Amino acid sequence: MHPAPSVIVFTTLSGLGFGLLFWLGLGVIVPTGWVAFTFFVIAYLLAVGGLMASTFHLGHPERALKAFTQWRSSWLSREGVCSVAALVVMAVYGSGLVFFDTAWMLVGVIGAVLSAVTVFTTSMIYTQMKTVPRWNTPLTPLLFMAIALAGGALLAGQVAIALILMPVAAAVQVIWWLRGDKALAQSGTDMATATGLGSIGTVRAFEPPHTGNNYLLREFVYVVGRRHAQKLRMIALLFGYTVPFVLLLVPFSHIAALVAVLAHLGGIAASRWLFFAEAEHVVGLYYGKR
C-alpha cells in the first residue's frame, strides 16, 4: 500500500493526541488553570492537526462533511463522528479545569471513552480490509490502542503507567510484524484463486494490461523501501519504545521528557510508514506482484 504522508501524519499525531485526552479525561492527571490549558492545547494540536492532515489526500475535501452520514455501515464515517464527539466533550471537560478549577468527572470519563473509541475506529478502517491480509487481524486494533495509550501516558507524564504500557505496546508491535510476514501466504488468496486458472496449472503473469503505470499499481503495489524494512523495524523499536522507556527510568527532567516524546513520535512514524509500505494488497496478484 502506498504510504501517503498525510495518513501517516494523521494516524501518528491524532493517536497520540487522543491517547493524552484519554488519560486527562480519566482523571489520572487533574491539572488546573494554565497547566491544564497547556495540556489541552497540546492534545488538541495533535488530535485536530492529525485530522486536518487526513483531509489533504481527499479528492474533494470540500465535501468532507458528507462523511459524517454513513456511521451505520462505514468505519471511516464512525471515526469522523467519534472524533468530533470526543473533541467536543473533552473541550467541555477542559474548560471546567482551565476556567473553573473543577473536574466534572462524568464528562471527563465520557470524553475518555470517546477518545479511546476514536482510536479504535481508526484502526478498524484498516482491520476491516480483507484485501490486505497483513491488516486483517484483531491484533491491528490492539496495536493502535496500545501505542495511543502508551504514548498518551508518556505525554501526560504518567511514569508508572507508561513504564507498563511501553513494553506491552512493543510486544504487540513485534507479534503484529511476525504474524504480518506470513499473512498473505496464509490468507488463501493467490494467483490461482485470483484468476481461477489454478486448476489447469501454474499461473504466471505474462503481460500486464499496459506497459505504463496506473492508479492500482501506484496505490496498492508499493515496493519501494521494503528492502529496508528490517532496519526500519529496528529504528521503530529503538526510538518508539526503548528510548522513551529508558528515559522514563532516569530522574525526571523536562529535557529528558521532551526527548522521550520526540523519540516516541519518530519511532511510531517509522512503524506507521512500514504499516503501509509493507502491506500487500491482493490486487497485486493480478499483476504477478505483491
Added chain:
Amino acid sequence: MTTLPETTQRKMGLVIDLDTCVGCHACVVSCKGWNTENYGAPLSDQDPYGDDPRGTFLNRVHSYEVQPLAESGMPHPAAQLIHFPKSCLHCEDAPCVTVCPTGASYKRVEDGIVLVNESDCIGCGLCAWACPYGAREMDAAEGVMKKCTLCVDRIYNDNLPEEDRVPACVRTCPAGARHFGDLGDPESDVSKLVEERGGMDLMPEQGTKPVNQYLPPRPKDQVMAAPESQIDVLAPLLAPVAEEPKGFIGWLDKALEKI
C-alpha cells in the same frame, strides 16, 4: 445509504469466456470511449503523449501463461496463453459499498448494479482499497472514484437501437467472448451458459459473491502419435522426396563435412 440491499430484483452482469477471448483490447477501447463521452466525469489521461502516460480505465485485459503439470502421458505439456479481461464484478456482497463514508457508493435494488454518485464522492479512495479485483480507479483529474457502470446509460436507453442496449464492451467484442444478462434468472441465456461451461467466481475466498462469471478455457486438443495398427493413407505422399541434398547444397554439405 451504503448498506447493501438484502436482495436485488435482478442480478445484471457479464459472463466472460476465457476460452474465446483473443486479447485484442477492443473492449478496453470501446469502454473508455463510451464512458468518457457519456455518464459522469470523463476518464482522464495524464501525460498521454509523454514519457509516463497513464489514465483511468474501467476495464483492463491481463494475459497469463498457465503451465500445466507434467503427467506420464504428457511429459512436456505446452503452456497456454490466456487473455483475461477484468472489470467490476458487481458483487452481491460488495465490500466497496459498505466502507464508503458518504453514501456515494451504492448497489441498486432493481438490477444489482454497483454505482458511484460522483457528486457525493469525496475521493478518499477507501472503496478501491476494499475491492480485491482492482475494479475501481480514482480519476486523477476529477478526484472522484470511477468504476464500471455496466453501461447503465446504454442498457435502458430507448434512444439506441435495441441491439445496442448492451454494455459497450459486449457490443464491441469481435470474438463474442462477452455476454450480458440477468444472472439471477436461472432461465436466462447467461445463466444457462454458466451452468453448461462451469462458470467460476474470482477469489471466492474473499466472500464478495461476484455476479460476473468467468468461463474457464476448454481443454486443448492434443496431437497424439498414431497407433501402429492404423494405416495412414497420406503417409506415402508426405514422405520427403529428397533424403540427400543434391546440387550446390549437396556440394556445400560435403565440403563442410570435410573441414
